[in-house]
Amino acid sequence: MGSCNSKNSEDSSLLETLADHTDSINCMTIADDESVLVTGSEDKTARMWTTQDPDGSECLGTLEGHTGYVTTVHVFDTIIITGSSDKTIRKWDMTTCECDFIYSGHTAEVMQVICTGDYIISSAKDKTAKIWIFDTDDLEEGEEEKACIRTFKGHLKTVHPLIYIPSDPEKGEEELVITGSTDHTARLWSIDSGSCLQVYKGHTGSIMTMATDLDARILFTGSTDSTIRSWDIRSSRLLKIFSGHTTPIMCLSVVNKLMYTGDTAGVAKCWAWNFGDCTKEYKGHKHSITCLKFFKGILYTGCGDGDARAFEAKSGLLTKTFKTKESAVVINCLGLCNHKLFTGGRDGKLRVWDITKTDGVECS
Incomplete structure (x- = not known):
């Protein structure tokens, strides 16, 4: 497979370093059953990896065919998008590992894809943004263009983050x-009609990241204007402006009544979003925070300084720094499952870390 399963003498929690990709790992996703991890790379391929093998991770297959770098990956059942x-x-x-269908219609780089089971949604x-039918078996040769059933037009610049909200027949929704979008706005669209229902205006910078609350009633948008804003999704009414960051927001995650955010100055914060208060700051990063995930009481962050970190979410205590041996390895993405942390770096290496001991030990 060409993997380098090396141990890092500086960090005993590093289980493996897998070097099958030949260029930067841009994105990753983990299947719902946590059996497979998929990475997408600057080397124009995606790769599947085992996550549960006690003998270590292994590349299960390479998805080859794209003529440009892979920007986004999504897993639905036994299908990879x-x-x-x-x-x-x-x-x-x-x-x-065969390509079943190629969806063509965008005229520039695809930024994100998500799959609902009925549709593929892309930006x-x-x-x-476009809506494509997921099941293309009934399309005859030469009918490939019929796979696109909606094109959402209205943004003035690049469309990036996407959120899908399923229907609720009982509520008539x-x-x-x-x-x-980088045009400083977010928009709400009807899949059924294709119409734009709401525009969320107020940011003075690009919207880089978005999330909703559990009930999909409130939208949270993080922007290069250094703020996060919350909105009533159905009415587009601005609810709160979360101020405190001083540089662009790169990532955010909403977990129950809390929101976690990270910026380009290496500052991560926790907010009680009902009240707009910052309740905790997570310190120690030396570069941009590129990604973050909350998992079992721990906030994990990936950073441009090449390290991943684990913080006790409630106390803010840094309990572990996952240090890479090489210098200047930007972490682009991370995933968590089966007591392991997976990080994808700009050096093209997938690193697998043991997270069973991230509680209660403060790092220097």
């Missing part, structure tokens, strides 16, 4: 999509 700078989206059979630098 990838988006690329080559302007296409590909649907892959996980069991065979791109061409200022649009339809399927919805929220898009965020």
Whole structure:
């Protein structure tokens, strides 16, 4: 497989370093059953990895066919969806590594894809988002363009973050999509009609990241203007402005009544979003926070300084720094399952870390 399963003498929690990719790992996702992790790379491929093998992770297969770097990956059942700078989206059979369908129609780099089971939803630098049918078996040769059933037009610049809100027949609510853009706005769209239902205006910078509360009633948007804003999704009414960061917001995550955010100055914060108060700050980063995830009471962060970190979410205590041996390895993405932390770096290496001892030990 060409993997380098090296141990790092500086950090005994490093279980493996897997070097199958030949360029930067841009994105990763973990299947719902936590059996497979998928990475997308600057080397124009996506790869599948085992997560539960006690003998270590292994590359299960390589998805080859894109002519540009892979920007986004999504797993649905035994299907993998990838988006690329080559302007296409590909649907892959996980069991065979074969490409089942190529979705063409975007005219610029695909930024994100999500799959609902009925649809694939995509965003791109061409200022649009699109809805594609997931099941393409009934399309005849030459009918590939019929896979796209909606194009959402209205944004003035790149569309990046996406949120899908399923329908609720009991409440008479339809399927919805929220898009965020570098044009400083987010928009709410009807999948059924294709119309724009709301525009969320107020940010003075690009919207880089979004989330909703558990009930999908409140939208949270993080921006390069250094603020996070919360909105009533159905009315677009601005609820709160979360001020305190001084540099662009790169990532956010909403967990119950708390929101975690990270910026380009290396500052991570916890907010009680009902009240707008910052309740905790997580210190120790030496560069931009590129990604973060809350998992079992611990906030994990990936950083441009090459390290991942684990903080007790409640106390703010730094309990572990996952240090890479090489210098200047930017962490682009991270994932967690089966007592392991997976980090994807700009050096093209997938690192696997043991997280069973991240509680209660303060790092220097």
